[in-house]
Amino acid sequence: MRAWKTSRRQLFGVTAGALAAAAGTARSASAEGSIRMFWWGSNDRAERTRKAIQAFEAADPGVSVTSEFAGWDGYWPRLATQIAGDNAPDLLQMDPLYMVEYARRGAIRALDSYRGGALQIDDFGEANLASCSIDGKLFGINNGINAFGTILNASAWRDRGVEPPAFGTTWQQLVEMCRAFKKANKKSGFYAIADGSGRDELFEIWLRGQNKMLYTPDGQLGFEAKDLTGWFEYWAALRADGGCVTPDIQALSKSDAETSPLTTGYAAADYAHSNEFIDFSQLNKAELSLTGIPVNEGNVASNYLKPSQMFSVSAGSRDPETAVKLANFLVNTPSGVQALGVERGIPAAPAMRALILPGLNANEKKTVEFITNLAPYAGKFPPALPKGAGEISTLILRLSQETGFESSTPAQAADQFVREANSILQRR
Amino acid sequence: MGDGVVSKSPAPLALPDLPAAKLARSFRRNAPGYLFLAPWLLGFAVFTVGPALASLYLSFTDYDLVRAPELVGLANYVRIATADPKFAASIHVTFIYVILSVPLKLAFALVIALVLNRGIAGLPLYRAIFYLPSLLGSSVAIAVLWRQLFAADGLVNAVLGHFGYAGPSWISNPRYSLYTLVLLSVWQFGSPMIIFLAGLRQMPRDVYEAASIDGASKLRQFFRITLPLLSPVIFFNAIVQTIDAFRAFTPAFVISGGSGGPINSTLFYTLYLYQEAFGNFRMGYASALAWVLMIIIALFTVFSFLTSRYWVYYDE
Numbered sequence: 001m002r003a004w005k006t007s008r009r010q011l012f013g014v015t016a017g018a019l020a021a022a023a024g025t026a027r028s029a030s031a032e033g034s035i036r037m038f039w040w041g042s043n044d045r046a047e048r049t050r051k052a053i054q055a056f057e058a059a060d061p062g063v064s065v066t067s068e069f070a071g072w073d074g075y076w077p078r079l080a081t082q083i084a085g086d087n088a089p090d091l092l093q094m095d096p097l098y099m100v101e102y103a104r105r106g107a108i109r110a111l112d113s114y115r116g117g118a119l120q121i122d123d124f125g126e127a128n129l130a131s132c133s134i135d136g137k138l139f140g141i142n143n144g145i146n147a148f149g150t151i152l153n154a155s156a157w158r159d160r161g162v163e164p165p166a167f168g169t170t171w172q173q174l175v176e177m178c179r180a181f182k183k184a185n186k187k188s189g190f191y192a193i194a195d196g197s198g199r200d201e202l203f204e205i206w207l208r209g210q211n212k213m214l215y216t217p218d219g220q221l222g223f224e225a226k227d228l229t230g231w232f233e234y235w236a237a238l239r240a241d242g243g244c245v246t247p248d249i250q251a252l253s254k255s256d257a258e259t260s261p262l263t264t265g266y267a268a269a270d271y272a273h274s275n276e277f278i279d280f281s282q283l284n285k286a287e288l289s290l291t292g293i294p295v296n297e298g299n300v301a302s303n304y305l306k307p308s309q310m311f312s313v314s315a316g317s318r319d320p321e322t323a324v325k326l327a328n329f330l331v332n333t334p335s336g337v338q339a340l341g342v343e344r345g346i347p348a349a350p351a352m353r354a355l356i357l358p359g360l361n362a363n364e365k366k367t368v369e370f371i372t373n374l375a376p377y378a379g380k381f382p383p384a385l386p387k388g389a390g391e392i393s394t395l396i397l398r399l400s401q402e403t404g405f406e407s408s409t410p411a412q413a414a415d416q417f418v419r420e421a422n423s424i425l426q427r428r
Numbered sequence: 429m430g431d432g433v434v435s436k437s438p439a440p441l442a443l444p445d446l447p448a449a450k451l452a453r454s455f456r457r458n459a460p461g462y463l464f465l466a467p468w469l470l471g472f473a474v475f476t477v478g479p480a481l482a483s484l485y486l487s488f489t490d491y492d493l494v495r496a497p498e499l500v501g502l503a504n505y506v507r508i509a510t511a512d513p514k515f516a517a518s519i520h521v522t523f524i525y526v527i528l529s530v531p532l533k534l535a536f537a538l539v540i541a542l543v544l545n546r547g548i549a550g551l552p553l554y555r556a557i558f559y560l561p562s563l564l565g566s567s568v569a570i571a572v573l574w575r576q577l578f579a580a581d582g583l584v585n586a587v588l589g590h591f592g593y594a595g596p597s598w599i600s601n602p603r604y605s606l607y608t609l610v611l612l613s614v615w616q617f618g619s620p621m622i623i624f625l626a627g628l629r630q631m632p633r634d635v636y637e638a639a640s641i642d643g644a645s646k647l648r649q650f651f652r653i654t655l656p657l658l659s660p661v662i663f664f665n666a667i668v669q670t671i672d673a674f675r676a677f678t679p680a681f682v683i684s685g686g687s688g689g690p691i692n693s694t695l696f697y698t699l700y701l702y703q704e705a706f707g708n709f710r711m712g713y714a715s716a717l718a719w720v721l722m723i724i725i726a727l728f729t730v731f732s733f734l735t736s737r738y739w740v741y742y743d744e
Contacts, residue, residue, distance in 0.1 A: 252597060398689060407691065
């Protein structure tokens with residue numbers, strides 16, 4: 001008995017010691033000048049970013065930066081869990097799709113007070129800063145401009161005697177081009193373009209060509225069921241003609257370069273953000289080119305420039321000043337910008353853009369040219385996305401599949417969409 | 429050891445014990461046992477009971493991970509029951525999966541176990557080979573492999589192509605996608621097979637000898653002797669596999685890229701729960717979904733136990 005009592009006390013002592021030690025390490029991770037950065041992206045992005053971070057540390061010996069990255073899917077759960085655990089990274093990568101939610105919940109911090117000090121981004125321009133602001137406050141630092149575009153294998157088109165889509169191609173012309181492609185095509189299981197009916201980015205540009213929008217400024221749907229019916233019908237007709245890939249091929253795509261029908265050899269064109277062009281051209285053997293999204297005649301400025309991503313500083317950061325400094329280094333300091341290149345998009349600062357342009361390779365130059373050539377086809381930046389926009393984006397995808405596999409008609413799918421989307425928007 | 433100590437102190441036994449004293453005494457007697465159990469108990473409390481209770485609390489709240497949880501009463505449960513089409517869709521998918529995959533897997537495992545039990549040469553090798561898929565089964569790599577096998581240009585279609593049949597992209601066609609996942613589950617028949625094999629090894633030989641002397645055919649012996657004697661093992665396997673099937677997550681997550689698509693055809697319950705929790709950050713709602721799943725599994729298990737007395741034979 002005696003021996004047992006001693007050992008219990010010992011055991012308690014050991015446990016308490018271990019707990020204290022664990023608490024100690026948790027505390028010590030956040031010393032002054034030491035910050036953590038977290039982003040999503042490829043290995044290529046990680047290499048570039050780590051190189052830039054090393055340059056930042058070399059320039060300021062007082063700071064140290066630990067970094068981690070994840071794929072897009074894994075990034076958001078991990079970020080949310082870290083924030084909930086009061087262990088948020090100081091500097092994090094933010095997407096326009098989620099910025100409103102994070103800003104309004106108070107998870108990321110307004111950066112206006114750093115402007116003119118640690119943050120020198122006045123040369124980004126008002127429109128750019130507005131696209132990174134919520135309720136008039138700056139919550140993100142644009143780390144690359146991009147726009148939605150068409151990525152295509154031009155020689156696959158020309159081999160079939162068809163001129164590929166280009167800037168200014170109308171939606172109607174696209175249908176005719178795909179028909180001509182189909183007619184001249186001998187390769188079975190190969191199609192002119194991917195099925196874009198499930199991409200909300202593409203649908204948004206289609207709507208803007210008709211002076212409508214995806215979401216109104218007060219966070220409601222900016223279109224009616226009949227607009228979506230028209231969209232689904234456009235693609236249903238193209239599908240019926242064999243102008244775009246079959247629905248079971250399209251369903252293999254996860255809307256990234258790796259699983260795109262263009263990369264996997266089922267289509268001669270797909271739709272993606274312009275910064276993804278780097279990934280696409282690395283994965284495709286054929287030479288690719290990048291051009292605009294189809295337009296409506298007489299209303300061509302339906303596309304728009306957007307921040308591909310932003311850097312945001314978490315509200316829980318214990319050293320926001322250093323985090324802002326690092327972000328500023330990455331977007332508006334020559335050595336930082338040169339290390340990152342255009343992999344996250346085109347630098348927003350004109351001086352930085354001019355600086356890195358000569359050092360870019362042919363594919364990277366194409367993304368810069370694309371942004372330059374897009375000017376006549378780019379309109380105003382749309383209102384901030386409402387909470388639930390991410391969920392609604394997957395809803396369009398699902399309903400487009402229902403029309404593709406013909407378990408719903410375009411009109412049924414559009415009605416269903418409006419019902420479900422409104423219920424998502426009303427949910428708090 | 430404890431018994432000996434207690435029986436040597438007769439004095440307290442004469443008086444009726446106070447409950448507290450009784451408890452203290454029983455604790456003292458069992459303390460070494462609890463001490464040995466402590467590592468497990470601690471882990472169970474910290475990593476299982478604690479989070480489970482937290483999730484029970486969260487299921488009555490609205491919680492987005494960033495702001496503090498806000499109590500909303502039964503609102504989450506009311507929504508699940510009345511206004512959630514995706515809940516209905518995921519229940520539908522999950523039930524089809526459970527109802528198809530569990531019996532098929534058990535039947536397959538039993539057949540292979542019967543074959544292996546005939547005493548073929550190299551039994552340990554075959555046993556290991558057949559068990560391998562179960563070890564790998566829930567891993568991401570196997571799900572990726574499955575995606576390659578059943579894709580439009582996968583191995584399955586290449587084989588079918590030799591017979592002049594151009595197959596669809598099985599995993600991305602809503603008509604077939606769920607069944608490819610059922611097949612994946614059946615393929616992982618290893619662990620029930622091992623348990624069946626152990627059960628078959630325990631069969632008393634004399635019963636079979638008596639049956640063959642009486643002229644019972646092999647088939648009759650199987651249905652009249654093997655199955656009844658094996659029924660406790662079948663029962664165990666059925667319960668474990670049913671619970672496993674309800675909790676299936678990785679294959680659907682990997683194969684559909686986390687979407688449960690195409691058209692929700694692989695939206696397993698756990699996948700929907702995951703989407704709500706980590707895609708839409710509705711931790712409160714996801715917790716409520718988790719508790720509903722636990723209740724469904726518990727009901728299934730209770731039902732199995734209630735019916736077991738009619739078909740499970742225990743040799744007392």
